[in-house]
Amino acid sequence: MGIKAIAKVKHDIATVKLLVKHPMASGKIGGGKGEAKYINHLTVKHGGRVVYDMYPTSAVSKNPYIKFAFKGAKKGDTITVWWQDNTGKSEKKDIKLK
Amino acid sequence: MKRRNFLGLGFTTMAVTALQTVGSASIFSEHPKAFMATTGDAALEDAYGTTSAMKDDKAKLKLPDIAENGGAVPVTVSTSLSNAKTMTLIIDGNPHPLAVTWELSEGTIPKFSTRIKMRKTGNVRLIVEDANGKLHVATKQVKVTVGGCGG
Known part of the structure; x- marks a missing residue:
């Protein structure tokens, strides 16, 4: 588990790059004997509004890299990254925009 | 004590309502079958109720021509429509083609980058659902030298 982030604001547009530590296992390895464990919902909120809403599957690579941008941000604002996987595990992290 | 109990009840109700709001609006909870479909068209049929999509420049898909490592293929999806509702990435060669919605x-600026797994050479499709529920598609063939669905 762990979320690394680079989030920068230029004018009023925030560009966010995330690296989430997660196996993203399909459960197909070794003839389907492995256990499926992948993030199936990831959101980023800015001041209560959802600015990124993603429904991944195990077809997203291990330790997912995600890049997006949104409008209406300023330096010093906080965004909240949250994800949940198919086993019910979740993680939440606040990130300050630079 | 009574007042305290009442407040506690209020917070519980609020929390439950918030959870329900998040769940009810999502394509994932409404169409869980789409994510388990074994063909791209079956996934689209379940998620959007149709497989017909317009081939125009509204959906944009950026992928390499050749992926040396099928375990991590960089992809950028975007749309020129400012009021699109959803975007869905279909990898036709994978056991469960619906990769991301x-x-x-x-x-939100509708331009996202991530990395995907591809089992074999095949088409990747980006579906963009516009404000009227009509679908737009962009297709790109990617040659995979080493498949990447293990793991």
Whole structure:
């Protein structure tokens, strides 16, 4: 588990790059004997509004890299990254925009 | 004590309502079968109720021509429509082709990058659902030298 982030604001547009530590296992390895464990919902909120809403599957690579941008941000604002996987595990992290 | 109990009840109700709101609006909870479908068209049929999509420049898909490592293929999806509702990435060569769905909201710039797994050479499709529920598609063939669905 762990979320690394680079989030920068230029004018009023925030560009966010995330690296989430997660196996993203399909459960197909070794003839389907492995256990499926992948993030199936990831959101980023800015001041209560959802600015990124993603429904991944195990077809997203291990330790997912995600890049997006949104409008209406300023330096010093906080965004909240949250994800949940198919086993019910979740993680939440606040990130300050630079 | 009574007042305290009442407040506690209020917070519990609020929490439950918030959870329900998140769940009910999502394509994932409404169409869980789409994510388990074994063909791209079956996934689209379940998620959007149709497989017909317009081939125009509204959906944009950026992928390499050749992927040396099928375990991590960089992809960028975008749309020129400012009021699109959802974007869905279909990898036709994978056991479960529906790879990712994004729900779009106001203020979000509809251009996303990530990395995907591809089992074999095949087509990747980006479906963009516009404000009227019509679908737009962009297709790109990617040659995979080493498959990447293990793991």
